[in-house]
Amino acid sequence: MEFSVLIFIASMMSVTLGAVLQASTGLGAGLIVVPLLALINLEFIPGPIIFASMVLSFLMVWRGRAHIKFTNMPILLIALLVGMALGAYSLAWFTKDDLGVIFGSIILLAVAVSFLGINVKHTPATLITGGFLSGLMGAMTSIGAPVLALLYQREEAEILRATLGFLYFFSSMVMLLFLHLAGYFSSSHVLMGFWLMPGFILGYWGSGRVSAWLDRGYSRLAVLIISSLSAIILIVKS
Secondary structure, eight states, X not given: OOOOHHHHHHHHHHHHHHHHHHHHHSOOHHHHHHHHHHHHOGGGTTHHHHXXXXXXXXXXXXXXXXXXXXXXXXXXXXHHHHHHHHHHHHGGGOOHHHHHHHHHHHHHHHHHHHHHTOOOOOOHHHHHHHHHHHHHHHHHHSOOHHHHHHHHTTSOHHHHHHHHHHHHHHHHHHHHHHHHHXXXXXXXXXXXXXXXXXXXXXXXXXXXXXXXXXXXXXXXXHHHHHHHHHHHHHHHHO
8 A cells, every 4th residue: 555645634634633532522433434544445444443443442441440340241242252253254255345334334234223322231242242243344345343332332431431441452452363363454554543542542642632512413423424425436536
């Protein structure tokens, strides 16, 4: 992949926007960043963006470490592992154009589910299903967060952000291992990830300045609108 000033600016703007929303609300980076980066270059997905996003997850975990909710988490983590393993090895079945359509379709589905605001109770069935789907989608498309967010959407804001940050960080480490074993995460992808990291750090820093405005109810609407438009463009392009 050839890097240029234009690609750098476009990718940084995409990552920073998603990071601001995720650090402020617990959700948004995947829905915003993945479709926008896919329009720039599909090589950013899934390995580089997963690797780069770990810095944001770590910062979210550190800030909210006292609010992480570990109840029922073991069964969720096991389901995540199974889904990630299957997702990583399923990448070989699809071309880049196929993945573009898949990315866009999954994003639109995630937007629809988020819009409906479905209340999901924590039962073994929902935790296993949610963990598996999140791992599968995350490994294939870098978008597993909406499923996890549905499981914790009724929690207080501090618990939501901290718990999702922990799950993102854990799942990112395992996803990268599976992607590496499947041949989809190499040293070149690490360099691309470092290229994106400043945007996540900048977004985290900026989240404190805009969270008050986002808390008025604008963040969810912004995520849904930008995600939908990006997904539609990506599907048409692919």
